[in-house]
Amino acid sequence: MGSTTLKTLLMATSILATAGFAHAADTTLTIESWRTDDLAIWQEKLIPAFEAKNPGIKVKFAPTPPTEYDAALGARFDAGSAGDIITCRPFDKSLEQFKRGNLTSLNDLPGMKNFSDVAKAAWTTDDGKDTFCVPMASVIHGFIYNKDAFEKLGIAIPTTEAEFFAALDKIKADGTYIPMAMGTKDLWEAATMGYQNIGPTYWKGEEGRAKLIKGEAKLTDPEWVEPYKVLLKWKDYLGDGFEAQTYPDSQNLFTLGRAAIYPAGSWEIGLFNTQAQFKMGAFPPPVKNAGDACYISDHNDIGAGLNAKSAHPEEAKKFLEWVASPEFADIYANALPGFFSLNSTPVKMADPLAQEFVSWREKCKPTIRSTYQILARGTPNLENETWVESANVINGTDTPEAAAKKLQDGLDSWYKPAK
Amino acid sequence: MATVAEVSIDRGEDKRQRRWHILVFLLPALLVYTAVMILPLIETLRLSLFNVKDGQSAFVGFGNFQVLFGDPRWAASFWNALGNNFIFFLIHMLVQNPIGVALAALLSVPKLRFGAFYRTAMFLPTLLSFVIVGFIWKLILSPIWGVSPYLLDLVGLKSLFSPWLGKPDTALIAVSLISVWQYVGIPMMLIYAAMLNIPDEVLEAAECDGVTGWSQFWKIKLPLILPSIGIISILTFVGNFNAFDLIYTVQGALAGPDGSTDILGTLLYRTFFGFQLQIGDKSMGATIATVMFLIILSGVCLYLFAIQRRMRRYQF
Helix, strand or coil, rough: CCCCCCCCCCCCCCCCCCCCCCCCCCCCEEEEEEEHHHHHHHHHHHHHHHHCCEEEEEEEEEEHHHHHHHHHHHHHHHHHHCCCEEEEEEEEHHHHHHHHCCEECCCCCCCHHCHHHHHHHHHECCCCCEEEEEEEEEEEEEEEEHHHHHHHHHCCCCCCCHHHHHHHHHHHHHHCCCCCCCCHHHHHHHHHHHHHHHHHHHHHHHHHHHHHHHCCCCCCCHHHHHHHHHHHHHHHCCCCHHHHHHHHHHHHHHCCCCEEEEEEHHHHHHHHHHHCCCCCEEECEEECCCCCCCCEEEEEEEEEEEECCCHHHHHHHHHHHCCCCCCHHHHHHCCCCCEECCCCCCCCCHHHHHHHHHHHHHHCCCECCCCCCCCCCCCCCCHHHHHHHHHHHHHHHHHHHHHHHHHHHHHHHHCCCCC | CCCCCCCCCCCCCCCCCCCCCHHHHHHHHHHHHHHHHHHHHHHHHCCCCEECCCCEEEECHHHHHHHHHHCCHHHHHHHHHHHHHHHHHHHHHHHHHHHHHHHHHHCCCCCCCCCCHHHHHHHHHHCHHHHHHHHHHHCCCCCCCHHHHHHHHCCCCCCCCCHHHHHCCCCHHHHHHHHHHHHHHHHHHHHHHHHHHHHHHHHHHHHHHHCCCCHHHHHHHHHHHHHHHHHHHHHHHHHHHCCHHHHHHHHHCCCCCCCCCCCHHHHHHHHHHHHHEEEHHHHHHHHHHHHHHHHHHHHHHHHHHHHHHHHHCCCC
């Protein structure tokens, strides 16, 4: 072989296409959100309503799928490309963004006075000094039931724990319906629809939650273990193979009319209205003894904040002011039945099921989920552990006492309440 | 996975020139591999030695490893994940690979009709996305809509059915078997190729000596495909200890019930990226990733140095 000198020149040509931006005279505000489901509502109802009143400001709703939202938003903040308006997750995720300087304090926004402190709690610093998101919506827990089934079996709406189990017994004895549609496969159903749904009745809502945060109460105390004992009793009323029943399974069992009671969050209302072919009603978590005060979980879910690096802070504040207004509350709550406005001005809702849920605010004391504020900060994470243990209790893997002990031990390992 | 390329150098030349073109040709691949594999790996290893202290990233030496193995909670979840991972691997070795070998042996039977069809059909699940596989099997095994309780009911064996994916003592086995179903095509194809490589003369000679049927498989074919089985074992090992996707789709990131299907991949995911209210911990995540890397590395080394060197190869 002769010695050949090989000279290979590989040319790679890359064309950098620069997108030409057509700058209109209007200012465009971009909204970051995980609520992909709400795209149509924003485009058809909310944005036109705002733009009609605020000429010169255009709004673009740019959602990211929920599972990717937090990571994508973090990356966009780092890159400086995040939108002007940020849809806020409740509690620590948004608090972290505020601490990093990505969200602006909204204390001086006049519309903030439209919200109660409980409503603002999810987006306020621990010391209560700064609020950084306008509360948009909350979800309420309770039970949705099949009205036709209740009428057929002659069951009245249960108000106490005893009546509740009597109703379940009756449905079970009849055999037409699965008494309750809930599974433990996805874990969170047992925790969110189970424990956090009925729990506030036993730990007395905000009172118990505050004690837990202060360290005056422990998860092993009777008022925190009792919901687990009640949850354990649910086991007999769940469908066959509930251990492998997923969340969509539960939804379908109920909307197909195969189950009579669905431990619910109000976010289901929209979907159930379109899918269920029977009349539905709702009742709040039953109290222990007749005449006891009732408690509901009215959990802050969505807020709206201002990107600290927004190029149009003035316009963005105008928009947030509008989000804080009763007008927004009215459009939003009616377009999305089940996501209730946190605005102090009551919103009249056309949807009867949603109206039923929100009416409990008047007679029951609202609280938020016990594991969300402050207590979900460390490792192991109390909320995630609660998922696992709630499913364990119903599956019979752990007794209520053992589950409570595991949770408390986990919490003790990192949480030192301020004395 | 390591690919070893042996380059034989032609020594017959009088005057040896520096062959720059080799470097030039290697460079693009090397650059890409460095950028997407080697640098992130080094960065992960580096990150495992750092942690956040007072809001600042600080060097902590092996502090993260001390936490992972010393803290009772971290250690419990780590050993749980590692144990489950070994069970996951064991089921693959005991079920997937023997079935793969058996299918390959059946496919290489010369008289088999529709061989190409079977081959494609059995390889097809491997080509499916794990999302589809996970979803299909969740439905098949669903106690409410699933075909498995229905089919068992048809033959009067409904009592055998239980919600396998939802019970702590069966979930891991069920998920492992789904994974076996999906990936059984890979050992099958590799062994099939190895069997096709066995020259007919060898088999004919064996037949002349009266070695036929089963004893032909055990005495002639199996020793000849042993190197392929070795490769499959190491591929299975690496694949299983890096596994994450199927468990994530079937059982979710918490790998329930009660952490019974949690393997290293899901533990890493939860730790690094966080889950729900749990905020991701990059340092501890990198620490787990490093431990995973070391486990896989030691497994591969054990195979390369202890087993592959002793393996007898036959040249025809």
